[in-house]
Amino acid sequence: MHPFLARGRLGPYFAAWLPIGALLAALVRLAGAASWLEAAVLVAPLAVVYAFICLASWYPCRSLPMTAAQLPRTVFVHAGAGVVSTLVWLFVAATWSAALEAFPAFAGLDQRFPRIAAMLAAAGLILYALAATLHCAVRAAGLAAEADARALEQMLAAREAELSALKAQVSPHFLFNALNSIAGLAASEPETVRRTTVALADFLRASLRAARCRTITLAEELALVEAYLDIEKIRFGARLTVARRVADAVLAVPVPPLILQPLVENAVVRGIAHLVEGGAVTIEAHADDAGLRVSVTNPYDPAAAGRGGEGLGMANVRARLAAAYGPAGELVAHAAGGTFRAELRLPPADLQASAP
Amino acid sequence: MSAGARPLSVLIVDDEAPARTLLREYLSGLPGVTVAGECANGFEAVGAVEAAAPDLLLLDVQMPGLDGFEVLELLERNVAVIFTTAHDEFAVRAFEVHAVDYLLKPFSRERLAAAVERARSHAATRHGALLAEARARRGPLAARILVRSGPAVVVVPAERLDYAEARDDYLLLHADGKVHRKQQTMAELEASLDPARFVRIHRSFLLNLDRLARIELYAKDSRLAILADGTRLPLSRAGYARLRGLNR
Numbered sequence: 001m002h003p004f005l006a007r008g009r010l011g012p013y014f015a016a017w018l019p020i021g022a023l024l025a026a027l028v029r030l031a032g033a034a035s036w037l038e039a040a041v042l043v044a045p046l047a048v049v050y051a052f053i054c055l056a057s058w059y060p061c062r063s064l065p066m067t068a069a070q071l072p073r074t075v076f077v078h079a080g081a082g083v084v085s086t087l088v089w090l091f092v093a094a095t096w097s098a099a100l101e102a103f104p105a106f107a108g109l110d111q112r113f114p115r116i117a118a119m120l121a122a123a124g125l126i127l128y129a130l131a132a133t134l135h136c137a138v139r140a141a142g143l144a145a146e147a148d149a150r151a152l153e154q155m156l157a158a159r160e161a162e163l164s165a166l167k168a169q170v171s172p173h174f175l176f177n178a179l180n181s182i183a184g185l186a187a188s189e190p191e192t193v194r195r196t197t198v199a200l201a202d203f204l205r206a207s208l209r210a211a212r213c214r215t216i217t218l219a220e221e222l223a224l225v226e227a228y229l230d231i232e233k234i235r236f237g238a239r240l241t242v243a244r245r246v247a248d249a250v251l252a253v254p255v256p257p258l259i260l261q262p263l264v265e266n267a268v269v270r271g272i273a274h275l276v277e278g279g280a281v282t283i284e285a286h287a288d289d290a291g292l293r294v295s296v297t298n299p300y301d302p303a304a305a306g307r308g309g310e311g312l313g314m315a316n317v318r319a320r321l322a323a324a325y326g327p328a329g330e331l332v333a334h335a336a337g338g339t340f341r342a343e344l345r346l347p348p349a350d351l352q353a354s355a356p
Numbered sequence: 357m358s359a360g361a362r363p364l365s366v367l368i369v370d371d372e373a374p375a376r377t378l379l380r381e382y383l384s385g386l387p388g389v390t391v392a393g394e395c396a397n398g399f400e401a402v403g404a405v406e407a408a409a410p411d412l413l414l415l416d417v418q419m420p421g422l423d424g425f426e427v428l429e430l431l432e433r434n435v436a437v438i439f440t441t442a443h444d445e446f447a448v449r450a451f452e453v454h455a456v457d458y459l460l461k462p463f464s465r466e467r468l469a470a471a472v473e474r475a476r477s478h479a480a481t482r483h484g485a486l487l488a489e490a491r492a493r494r495g496p497l498a499a500r501i502l503v504r505s506g507p508a509v510v511v512v513p514a515e516r517l518d519y520a521e522a523r524d525d526y527l528l529l530h531a532d533g534k535v536h537r538k539q540q541t542m543a544e545l546e547a548s549l550d551p552a553r554f555v556r557i558h559r560s561f562l563l564n565l566d567r568l569a570r571i572e573l574y575a576k577d578s579r580l581a582i583l584a585d586g587t588r589l590p591l592s593r594a595g596y597a598r599l600r601g602l603n604r
Contacts, residue, residue, distance in 0.1 A: 184372075184378030
């Protein structure tokens with residue numbers, strides 16, 4: 001949509017042309033090319049006509065990208081458009097002049113017209129340039145406002161992902177089952193109860209602290225995961241085993257808090273919990289040129305339809321990765337042959353940031 | 357409950373050892389209750405109900421193999437049920453299958469005692485409603501079909517079922533080159549499966565559409581459904597109309 005054709009904009013635009021028309025008429029008169037009457041009647045309507053013609057300079061402004069690299073092309077296109085606009089205007093001017101010739105008051109105007117036309121040609125090019133500059137400025141302002149709005153939207157989306165992640169961080173079912181285990185073992189295994197309450201406190205404290213940080217180290221995230229698994233091991237007993245293969249070099253890498261724990265919880269709740277014999281959750285982490293890789297692998301029961309696979313926690317992790325890293329951070333999940341594997345891929349920039 | 361009455365026999369079904377320990381401990385303090393056994397998953401529970409014939413099941417919902425509702429579906433004997441779970445979202449379904457009570461973990465000794473007392477009074481007056489209800493109301497569409505074969509349970513994921521064939525008073529389920537026999541009516545099976553995938557192509561045949569390769573006209577107004585593996589099934593006029601209706 002043309003910015004000046006919108007409601008309430010066209011009036012000020014034409015108002016701005018009134019002094020231009022007056023100035024043009026004065027110039028024509030002062031150059032001695034015409035009488036005051038001739039200058040006023042010939043030039044003033046032409047100014048209005050040219051105001052219309054110059055509105056068209058918006059369209060090259062809109063279609064050409066506003067980058068420095070495109071500047072020569074933009075200038076070239078506008079120069080061409082300026083020449084065409086001026087020629088169209090001169091044609092209108094010649095027609096109008098010929099029409100006025102018919103009135104006695106304007107007799108002899110055709111002899112003076114070539115000089116007037118020369119002035120009009122120069123004015124036409126200059127005015128086109130001014131109009132094009134104005135239109136491009138309006139366009140640039142619009143683009144800037146759009147970019148601001150987009151940035152704001154992105155920020156809001158990231159914030160929302162963050163918030164929903166924090167809300168979902170501790171599953172109530174996990175908490176209730178843990179409390180039930182504690183109640184169950186209170187009489188027969190007080191020492192286990194003590195260990196479990198400590199692990200639960202560790203996990204809750206780490207979760208609360210993590211909620212306040214933008215990043216924590218992978219070592220801290222692993223400790224949180226460890227506390228989570230300690231509690232689940234008490235529930236599941238021998239059915240849940242854990243293997244950990246983490247390169248020392250990646251322990252200090254910063255990661256968004258609670259980015260790994262949902263993957264481990266997914267492995268337990270949707271994988272191990274549905275297997276009569278249970279199985280092992282394997283956590284692996286290493287870094288290469290492509291960045292940090294952290295994976296969680298678990299067996300699942302393919303016959304348990306609607307189980308295995310991805311839960312809500314995984315979707316949350318994806319949204320948070322996108323908010324934190326854009327396309328550079330990914331969660332790749334793959335299920336085949338009764339094994340589910342989820343891998344976090346974080347960009348290498350963060351690896352360098354962590355170097356001492 | 358008067359002294360000298362037959363004790364209530366209770367079977368504990370939970371996949372978590374601490375939860376079973378808690379239930380056993382709570383039950384040991386209740387008069388007139390004996391523990392018939394403990395099961396760590398749904399398969400064990402189905403076998404134990406037949407073997408031990410308990411009066412009451414304390415049944416977890418989410419378990420490996422079979423969940424609590426699937427266990428009920430497979431039972432051939434009436435038994436009172438109290439669900440025990442950390443999830444409150446199954447409560448409606450639980451009462452639809454006439455569970456005596458629904459206990460949210462963790463719960464107190466008193467709460468369990470009250471539930472057991474309710475079960476005791478229920479047990480005296482129960483009719484055979486539970487089982488039929490569990491069979492009829494499977495809640496959401498079934499993603500798996502459960503078949504009992506002796507003491508064992510076979511789980512057939514719905515998408516592995518090629519077709520079902522009705523015989524006198526049972527069904528033959530064809531899946532993965534095997535044939536399973538299930539005591540169920542075709543109407544019940546059809547109602548429990550996704551109607552966009554399983555179509556009654558004949559009075560006696562329910563077909564998984566993914567297996568259909570083509571339809572052959574072999575006499576005037578008489579058609580055959582040819583499956584991807586070459587099996588030929590009769591296609592009734594009504595069945596053909598249903599297939600065409602789905603395609604539209």
